[in-house]
Amino acid sequence: MRYAHIVGWGKSAPERILTNEDISTFVDTSDTWIRERSGIGQRHLAGSRDSTASLAIAAALEALDVANISPSQVGLIIVATSTPDYAFPSTACQVQDALGADSAGAFDLSAACSGFVYGLSMASDAIKAGSIEYALVIGAEVMTRVLDWKDRGTCVLFGDGAGAVVLQSSDQPGGVLSTILRADGSGGDMLFIRNNYREQPANIAEYDGASAGALPKIEDGKNIAPGYMYMNGREVFRFGVRILAGATREIIAKSGWEVDQIDLLIPHQANIRILESASKSLALPMERFYHNIEHYGNTSAASIPMAICDAVASGRLRPNHKVVMVGFGGGLTWAAAALEWGTPRVLNRANRTMNRVRLGLANVRSRARRVLRRVEDRVFGAIDVSAEPLAAPSPNGRNGAVTEAEPEVRR
Numbered sequence: 001m002r003y004a005h006i007v008g009w010g011k012s013a014p015e016r017i018l019t020n021e022d023i024s025t026f027v028d029t030s031d032t033w034i035r036e037r038s039g040i041g042q043r044h045l046a047g048s049r050d051s052t053a054s055l056a057i058a059a060a061l062e063a064l065d066v067a068n069i070s071p072s073q074v075g076l077i078i079v080a081t082s083t084p085d086y087a088f089p090s091t092a093c094q095v096q097d098a099l100g101a102d103s104a105g106a107f108d109l110s111a112a113c114s115g116f117v118y119g120l121s122m123a124s125d126a127i128k129a130g131s132i133e134y135a136l137v138i139g140a141e142v143m144t145r146v147l148d149w150k151d152r153g154t155c156v157l158f159g160d161g162a163g164a165v166v167l168q169s170s171d172q173p174g175g176v177l178s179t180i181l182r183a184d185g186s187g188g189d190m191l192f193i194r195n196n197y198r199e200q201p202a203n204i205a206e207y208d209g210a211s212a213g214a215l216p217k218i219e220d221g222k223n224i225a226p227g228y229m230y231m232n233g234r235e236v237f238r239f240g241v242r243i244l245a246g247a248t249r250e251i252i253a254k255s256g257w258e259v260d261q262i263d264l265l266i267p268h269q270a271n272i273r274i275l276e277s278a279s280k281s282l283a284l285p286m287e288r289f290y291h292n293i294e295h296y297g298n299t300s301a302a303s304i305p306m307a308i309c310d311a312v313a314s315g316r317l318r319p320n321h322k323v324v325m326v327g328f329g330g331g332l333t334w335a336a337a338a339l340e341w342g343t344p345r346v347l348n349r350a351n352r353t354m355n356r357v358r359l360g361l362a363n364v365r366s367r368a369r370r371v372l373r374r375v376e377d378r379v380f381g382a383i384d385v386s387a388e389p390l391a392a393p394s395p396n397g398r399n400g401a402v403t404e405a406e407p408e409v410r411r
């Protein structure tokens with residue numbers, strides 16, 4: 001029988017910190033209100049050089065160091081994110097390329113703040129089925145890029161960052177024991193980020209370059225511009241309270257545990273009051289709930305893996321601990337996992353150095369492949385196509401045929 005153990009973990013947060021006081025200089029709020037109503041003291045803010053991919057890569061590299069493996073051993077990379085840099089290529093492909101993980105499949109997973117636990121479930125099932133030996137599961141977000149900084153109800157709550165874990169196949173009992181995944185799409189209007197796609201012309205026949213400036217208005221009445229987040233705070237709060245306690249009960253029942261056997265509950269870091277309410281409902285003391293929301297705010301899919309790292313570093317998460325993780329958020333989605341924490345690996349400095357060298361080599365190889373593709377294009381590119389290429393419409397009215405060099409995918 002195969003088991004899936006977490007053997008590596010890493011996190012990354014942008015350097016710049018935005019305190020509650022900073023926010024109170026541009027919206028009508030205060031440090032006291034934010035701390036009392038959410039438990040948040042500060043959050044990290046992505047700068048111009050940060051992206052979802054760059055944060056994910058940094059967290060993944062740290063996780064590989066702890067796991068003491070090389071990127072080429074990884075068979076699957078899942079990045080849970082609601083704020084990918086591109087619709088495609090996926091953030092996971094950007095991570096694969098940067099690390100030089102040449103034996104890995106890679107995809108992004110969209111389940112909002114539940115995404116990391118969804119990914120953990122997918123990856124551990126693949127390991128238990130014997131399909132792969134190692135998987136990288138990452139939660140990465142630049143939430144501050146989708147916030148309306150004039151909306152005090154949401155802009156105070158979110159932050160940026162990434163967390164990653166390495167899962168390893170083993171015949172030693174333990175690791176991820178059971179998971180549950182749930183969704184209720186009827187609550188999709190409580191919390192959402194709209195894409196731009198709905199604003200675009202439906203098809204070529206309807207497209208008229210002159211109408212590009214008069215694209216359809218958002219009809220939900222909430223005036224949320226595409227690419228920005230909408231949240232009904234009160235309803236989402238009630239949902240969080242109900243799900244955190246309910247999903248915990250369900251996962252421990254599935255695992256054959258009692259509530260008081262939980263050594264550490266690592267919930268999605270949405271609001272400290274949601275945790276306090278679940279603590280009462282479950283009769284599980286707050287000391288068994290891990291929280292670091294005071295330092296990072298709500299980092300969506302990144303919050304649980306970042307909390308894992310901090311819990312290990314502070315000695316709160318120790319070998320043989322029975323651990324429950326619960327994610328919940330947009331979709332609506334929620335997910336829980338029960339696991340027995342394994343023996344931590346000792347950091348191997350030689351492998352750490354080698355992984356930095358491998359990172360450099362991966363970069364060289366990636367560039368070489370791009371150059372090679374261009375050379376191939378020059379040599380073999382003059383393929384005679386008798387039919388005119390279909391000109392795809394684009395919102396700026398430019399004919400879809402590529403006339404200039406397309407930009408490189410940037411991390």
Ligand SMILES: CC(C)(COP(=O)(O)OP(=O)(O)OC[C@H]1O[C@@H](n2cnc3c(N)ncnc32)[C@H](O)[C@@H]1OP(=O)(O)O)[C@@H](O)C(=O)NCCC(=O)NCCS
Nearest residue numbers: 029030033037113152153156233234236237270271328329
């Ligand atoms: C957003 C949230 C913190 C608001 O807390 P709340 O106690 O529900 O506050 P309310 O929405 O009832 O608002 C109470 C008052 O505070 C005001 N308020 C809202 N945000 C404020 C802020 N940042 N600063 C000061 N006052 C604020 C409201 O305008 C309202 O004022 P009013 O009574 O004059 O109308 C809370 O609802 C929440 O955390 N929801 C869940 C969010 C979440 O977890 N999202 C992610 C899930 S994955």
